[in-house]
Amino acid sequence: MSPFDATVTTPKDAYEDKRLADVHPQAWANPTPADRYALIIVGAGSAGIAAAELAIAMGVKVAMSERHLIGGTCLNTGCVPSKALIRTARLYAEMRDGARYGAKVPGNIEVDFAAVMERVRRIRCHLSGRSSVRRLAALGVDVFFGNVRFAGPDTLLVNEQKLHFAKAMIATGTRPHVPSIPGLREAGFLTNANVFNLTELPRRLLVIGGGPVGCELAQAFRHLGANVTIVQDKPLFLEREERDAAQILSDAFARDGLEVRLNTQVTGVRVENGRKLVDLVSADYRSTIQVDAILTGVGRVPNVQGLDLEAAGVNYDAVKGIAVDDFLCTSNPRIYAAGDVCLEEQYTDTAAASARIVVHNALMRGRKRFSKLVIPWCTYTDPEISHVGMYVREANRQGIPVKTFTVPMHQVDRAVTDSEEIGFVKIHIRDGTDTILGATIVARHAGEMINEITLAMVAGIGLRTLAKVIHAYPTQAEAIREAAKAYVRTRVTQRLRARLQRWLAR
């Protein structure tokens, strides 16, 4: 086998040609700028596009600038390619697991990695049509490609061409954060920016970092046949999530044959005789592993450099990003920010929702607050881990009495018929009421299931009402109603018991 090539460039194929023609055509000529724009959007990712669409619908003259690719991280190097990859990875995992379903396991399961990645590129190209520059231009957006920097509180330069604005929105997103590990740069590494360009499967892969992206990709590459080691410097994966959720994920990783190294740091990377060696330390235990590729940069840093934000009077932090208030306004009242560059919650839909808040607040003198959003999220491992609202520890910290109604998936018929009993639904309520504070779901399809709880929270529906909602039988989402019914039983029994006792005492 030839040594793994870690210098990864985008494969030149028809899919890539079409995607680039959509999201950054070579022949694009920037339009002649208008005298002044009601809104200029800096960055054409999920937030930028959402803001442009809404502003155009309001009949406002909009310009949008992009340094790199329209569609941003989500379409090009994030959610879209990773979910396409994960789907195929799951399929291979299920093939190997066929006996559990009484299915005959194919004799020789061989992963055609090049075909897997071709499908990823095909799907990414298919979806890029929605973000195409021609579509945006047809809507009436003036799209400028090039380097952008502020020249004053109401002026931008795109490739040295001046654009004036009444309001601006910065939505430049984030980029991979590459940890400063001695030897890492010399040895070469993958990040989310180039990992989806691979055409050859690294036989041995090291993933540095146990956050959502690291966990998803580590498991997907394992399912596709790589020997994966995942190193996390904390005692559990997914630091933000509930302990039980993270524990179930650790168990799933062990089941899948991932080499899990918790409480472990990477101290150095060396290349010796063409072999890539990685030094690890856990407390006092030192070890060295040999790998073919290293995936890192699964942490993110905001894109705030090179924008001359000082010239516009916009305050920012190199790590935390652009400083905004609850209305998403920066320190310059003309300029707002949206999406990952200013938010702790770095999710595509949240970016789009924050952008719509900006359009309302900037153009209509609205007073919409970001903190009012109910934000769900999901990590697409197997099982998936999704969450919305408060965690128990947050409620405890704020002195809110909290009670959790837990339904393990093994109590749900459809999870049992599908041999998908691992996981749970936990709904946290304000103790003594039926008000939902938040929820965590660990299940094969947790991402689909969390939406019902988000709906309930946004609409102010409590567990009492959820218990009345008949769910199609058999579905895994019934777990949510089971939790609601458990709540009702705790209320009914107390009341009924009191009434019965009164009646019996007559």
Next chain:
Amino acid sequence: MAPQMAQLGALTDEVLLDRLQRAAFDYFVQNVNPRNGLVADTSRDNSPVSIAVVGFALSSYPVAVKRGWMERAEAVRRSLAALRFFRDSDQSGSPTATGFKGFYYHFLDIRTGARVWQSELSMIDTALLIAGVLTASLYFTADTPDEAELRELADVLYRRIDWCWAQGDGGTIKQGWKPEGGFLHYGWEGYSEAIVLYVLALGSPTHPIQGDCYTAWTATYQWENLYDHDYLYAGPLFVHQFSHAWIDLRGIRDSFMREKGFDYFENSRSAVAIQRRYTQLNPHEFAGYDENGWGLSAGDGPTDEQLDVCNEERRLFGYAARGVPYGPDDGTLSPPAVLASLPFAPESVLEAMRNLLLRYPQIIADDRLCSGFNPGVGASDEQPWVSAGHYGLDQGIVLMMIENHRSEFIWQLTRGCRYLSEGLRRAGFEGGWLWQGPAEGTR
């Protein structure tokens, strides 16, 4: 049927419990180094000492004296040997010392008492040890030079523990410390066996932790409704037992339990009901699981590497803290964890114990329960995998919980410990026996 089980099955509850308790005590007689009072972690060859097991041993001697299983002088001799060893031990915190800041390394060499296995300086295991030290000092109150020395040493050992240091710079108490890397970088999160640790750390007249440290820990609790039972969640059964071995938690409540109108004792009862429901549902379809086949807890289990295990698909976890309902669960049950639930749910426990002993007579040898067994991976359906030898923690918790069920003897002793009652008060516990004022002869 094994002849031994035929005998046990015919016994009354009281006689059966007496046999099991006596056999558990004999573990400490058989696995002690009489010169330094240290007790081996397991009965296997070359086992090191677990300091927690020494704590259980020290708690067991008063029971043995009371029940006529050991002469008082002999019990005092063994206790004193251990206390003198710890007093004189190397407290430098070096990699081969015995302890540091009044705490001790988790595992020690049974001959020299030096640290082995690069084990951590363990806060919880030191707490279990010192709970045993104090228990001994509460029982041996005679006016003799030996017993006076024992009481004095107990005080010295407790007072020199620097609990405050064990907080590090964080909110909750750290789980451990190593000379090679400092504090293990995780604290206590979620309900666990650590009440006894926090209470001892709060009750210290010399180096107490701050009161909000306990609050910081209880802020990580999860109050859940599972299988129609309300309870403070913790997966493995031992978590619901260890603090109860020494502290009578019936009817006394901290601010968390006051808010919920519950107490920790009732909570352990719920934990038993939840275990029974889980094994009845048996999500992974393991052999032997039903309403009388339960007991997921910390204990020994089969591993994938063992050659005599005929199993391919399932992962096996070896020695692990198995729990309900999220696992890990590999089909291994812990008989001692069932028996140690006796004070909380006597009917369920006795029914399960008799049932298990009848179905799997291999789980008991010389009246002593094995640490774990797994009916799914044995040589045949009737031959479960059974953990070899015995574990000191299992025998200790069984002995103490049977005693508390039979006579409440340990609880009565420790109610008279002013360090413990002061610690409980500082943790915010109120009500029940804490309101009845100090017992007579409180030390």
